Amino acid sequence: MKKETVIKAKRQFIADCTKNLIETAGIDSINMEDIAKASEYTKRTLYVYFKSKDEILLWVFTDDLIQRWNYQKIRIQQKIKGIDKLKEWAYAYLDYCSENSITIPLQNYMDYHFVNLEKVDNEVFSRFEEINTALAEGLRLIFNESLKNKELRFKVNIDLTISQFLYSYRAILQRAFSSQYSFTTIDKKEYVDYFIHSFILGHFKKK
């Protein structure tokens, strides 16, 4: 194997060990010591492959985004109309979160802490930026198609719509999967259905 390939494989291995660690121990308590133990490397070796814990976490987060987007893409390509693609996008995201227990906690962590960019190599950040852009572009395609087909109720600002759909839907998913104190208890599927229903009412013409 080429040296580069070996390095990439080792980085991926360390990231995968970290992912497992997050699944079992939760994301908040993890440190480099734990990651070293889990991957059976010394902390010193770990630092050969990653600059910091933040860099590893961003790598794991990026992996999860890539995997999620691949999962969503397969589902939405089976749909024709923009409105149906958007619904499928949302339900695929919901299903993905149900199947991958670290997705919501990881997203919560990133929403709250993100990472210190000084502790992250450009290359690792670019990898994150790339999938982040791809995810936004995927939604842009759906909304642009809906706009073209006159499915939308008003001339929406696509950038704002994508951003607000993402942020509010994410909050809805976080709430749906949370066990935190609230004034009311909820059913995941019903909760998400209701959000999608009213988002679509707000943005799409009635059939």
Place this chain on the structure above:
Amino acid sequence: MKKETVIKAKRQFIADCTKNLIETAGIDSINMEDIAKASEYTKRTLYVYFKSKDEILLWVFTDDLIQRWNYQKIRIQQKIKGIDKLKEWAYAYLDYCSENSITIPLQNYMDYHFVNLEKVDNEVFSRFEEINTALAEGLRLIFNESLKNKELRFKVNIDLTISQFLYSYRAILQRAFSSQYSFTTIDKKEYVDYFIHSFILGHFKKK
């Protein structure tokens, strides 16, 4: 003064010192040592008035919710129709966040960590529960009025609507006030306007 009154005043004093500390140092790094220093009490004395840091933070958070709701109430009572009350509710919340720099970080912190309820006295939790219920009731009143006046587009589930309006609007505010990495930069007011506009399109009949 009655002993109870003195205790309450001292607790409020400690909470206010903590609030100032959050304003200057941020919420993440604060510990009991810092709060003791800021309030010029010993850590031991601090523990006479509060069971834990979590208890103090919940107190400060409750204060902020109470103050915010009072601010919103004055504004919405000047409006007649449900739809105008809801808009005023949302804009008052936005203005309150602009005027109180700890509101968004405190809410973010609570969304992420909440508090360990074992470290919080029932009495302090009840105080939080009370304002939380009042806030939900305030929104319930608005939506019930809108329902009665046939302002709404469909027979909404009031509990779900309140919950989803709260969670998604909060995410929108957090995004509006955040300086975090994203694929697009935004203008606070425009961002919030757009959300309120499409939420209202989704839930209220066109005039």
